[in-house]
Amino acid sequence: MAPIFEQGSEWNFLAALFIGIAFGWVLERAGFSTSRKLAGVFYGYDFVVIKVFFTSAITAAIGLLFLNFFGIFDFESVWMPTTYTWPTLVGGIIMGLGFVTGGFCPGTSVCAAATGKLDALAFMGGIVLGIFFYSFTYEPIWETLRKSGKLGKVKIGELIGVQEGVAVLLFILFGLFSFWLVNKIKKTYNIKDVEY
C-alpha cells in the first residue's frame, strides 16, 4: 500500500532526490529552462506551458484515481492541501505578478539555473529575499489573512457535488478544450512555438 517509504526515512530522501532528477529532466526537455518561452504563455507566442501543465495534472489525476480504485493508493495517507480561499487567491495574484515580471516560477527557476541562466539565479535569490520579508512581517501583515477562509481538505468533486470520477472526467474535458483553444489561436494567427 502506498506510500512505500516512511516519512522522514533515509529511503524517502533518496526517493525525493530521484523524483527531483526526473522532474528537473522533464522540465528542461520540455523547454521550461528559458523565461522567454515560459512568458510566452502570457503574451500568446508560446503555449507549451499550458499543454505540459494540464497534461501532467490530468495524467496524475487519472493515475491516482485508478490506483485508489484498485486499493493500492489511499488519498487519506498522502499529502492533501487544506483549502484556504482568501490566502490562496491573494497569494496566487501576487505569484501571477511575479510570473510576468520574473518569467519563472520557483521550480522552473531552479531548472533554468541548472543550465546556466543567471537571470534564473537572480530569481532564486529574489525568492529567498521575498520569504525573508514575509517571515519577518508575518505577524503584523500576513497572519490573519493566511488563516482566513478555511474550507478544510475539500476536493473539487465534493464542492460541485459530483463523484470523483466525474470530476476527473470534467477536468479532462477542460484540458482538451484548452488545448483546442490554444491550437486554434496558434493556427488563426499563424504562431510557431519558439526555440530560445
Added chain:
Amino acid sequence: MEDKSKKYMNPYLAGVILGFVIMAAFFFSGEGLGGSGAFKDIVKTTVVKVAPEYAANTHYFKSAAESEHSPIKTWLIFEVLGVLIGGVISGAFAGRLKLKVEHSPNITSKTRIIFAIIGGALFGIGSQLGRGCTSGAGLSGMAVMSVSGFLSVAAIFGSGYLFAWFFRKLWI
C-alpha cells in the same frame, strides 16, 4: 538530418511523463512535487541557526525552532537538489549548458536581472501566503483534485494575464 535530442520534447509527451513523476512522488513518498518549500526550509534553517531566541518567539519560525529535526533535512530540499541535477543532465545532453543572462533584445541584462529579483521576491511572498507555488500548490494540488490546487492555478494564471499588458516591454 536534424539532431532530435537538441529539440524540445513534444509538450503532450512531456506532460504525460511529468504526470508519472507526480504519481511517483505520491506513490513512493506520499508527497506532492514542490519548488518554493525548499526555499522556505533554507530561510527557516538560516534564521533558527543565526537567531534561535528570536525564532522561538515568532509565530512563523516557532515550529522550526522547537523541532528536534534539522529544518534543512526535508523531502523538498532533496527533491529540489534533484531538479538541479536533472536540469544539468538534460541541458548537457541537449547542448544547452551556457552561462548567460537571457532576455528580450529590447531590454538590457541589468533590467532583466532587476525584474527577475522582483519576480522572485513576489513568488517568495505569494507562495508563503498561498501555501505553495505553481508546482506545490497548483500542480500537485490539481493532481489530487483539491479545490486549493484549482484555485491556486486560476489565481496565478488569471493574475498573470491581468498584469501581462503592463510588463509587455520586458518580453515582446
